Amino acid sequence: MKQRKGQGPGGGRGRKKGGLSDIPPSTSLPPLVEGQLRCFLKLTVSKVMWKIAKPPSCVLVRVRWWGETSDGTLFCPTDTLQTEPKAVRTTTRYAVRCGPKQFTSYLTDMAVLVLEVITKLDHLPIGRVQINGLAKLSPTHHINGFFNIVSPTSKKLGELQVSLALEPLSETYDSYNPLLTTDMTESALLSEEGFREYTEPSNTQFLVPSRPRRISTTKINGKELTANSSRSTTPR
Numbered sequence: 001m002k003q004r005k006g007q008g009p010g011g012g013r014g015r016k017k018g019g020l021s022d023i024p025p026s027t028s029l030p031p032l033v034e035g036q037l038r039c040f041l042k043l044t045v046s047k048v049m050w051k052i053a054k055p056p057s058c059v060l061v062r063v064r065w066w067g068e069t070s071d072g073t074l075f076c077p078t079d080t081l082q083t084e085p086k087a088v089r090t091t092t093r094y095a096v097r098c099g100p101k102q103f104t105s106y107l108t109d110m111a112v113l114v115l116e117v118i119t120k121l122d123h124l125p126i127g128r129v130q131i132n133g134l135a136k137l138s139p140t141h142h143i144n145g146f147f148n149i150v151s152p153t154s155k156k157l158g159e160l161q162v163s164l165a166l167e168p169l170s171e172t173y174d175s176y177n178p179l180l181t182t183d184m185t186e187s188a189l190l191s192e193e194g195f196r197e198y199t200e201p202s203n204t205q206f207l208v209p210s211r212p213r214r215i216s217t218t219k220i221n222g223k224e225l226t227a228n229s230s231r232s233t234t235p236r
Contacts, residue, residue, distance in 0.1 A: 023073060023092040030106045031067040035097040039139075040167045044091045045075035045115065049146070050158040055081060058120040061129075061160065065094075066110040076120075077160070093167070100138075107134040115160065117149055127151045129160045139166045 064072035144163040
């Protein structure tokens with residue numbers, strides 16, 4: 001029997017497509033901001049590559065955004081040195097609840113995204129990864145690559161493969177699913193409109209209809225005549 005997934009803090013109801021999130025997000029973006037759902041920020045921490053002789057056996061990666069008050073989101077990336085299969089959790093999607101200018105301003109003020117590499121059992125710190133240039137993130141510009149894992153003593157321990165991408169709501173949820181409610185359908189449409197603000201300038205012109213002109217009337221001998229009537233109102 002299939003189980004229905006509950007609604008996470010960063011998303012809504014609906015049937016998801018392939019290449020999905022396997023980690024519930026710990027916050028929406030910017031944290032503590034309540035607004036219309038515009039798009040998603042997809043964060044994937046896919047692989048860890050160690051460059052030291054005795055690497056830790058099993059690690060987690062914790063991400064906490066600037067202003068976030070929770071314990072953050074935990075990722076369990078693939079370890080290239082591990083031969084035994086293990087549970088891998090690499091991807092989450094954060095709901096973006098502000099416009100493009102406000103989100104770019106938030107990323108600019110944040111400046112650096114820090115990913116903490118910690119031990120799985122007791123969450124002790126092993127190293128950190130810093131990702132710069134967040135303000136350049138846009139629907140047409142993704143951040144993807146291998147970033148250095150640096151120890152507290154500034155020693156390079158390895159590399160972490162990380163990618164960040166902005167996605168419209170329609171890529172994550174199937175807006176044609178008949179099980180979707182009206183509210184979710186409207187949310188999808190509004191989110192697609194909001195996502196277009198990130199990519200397209202607005203050239204929409206709004207036409208305001210003019211008020212209908214009221215025509216004055218005059219009654220003479222019980223007959224109603226308009227002001228522009230061709231009939232004379234002068235008694236003969």
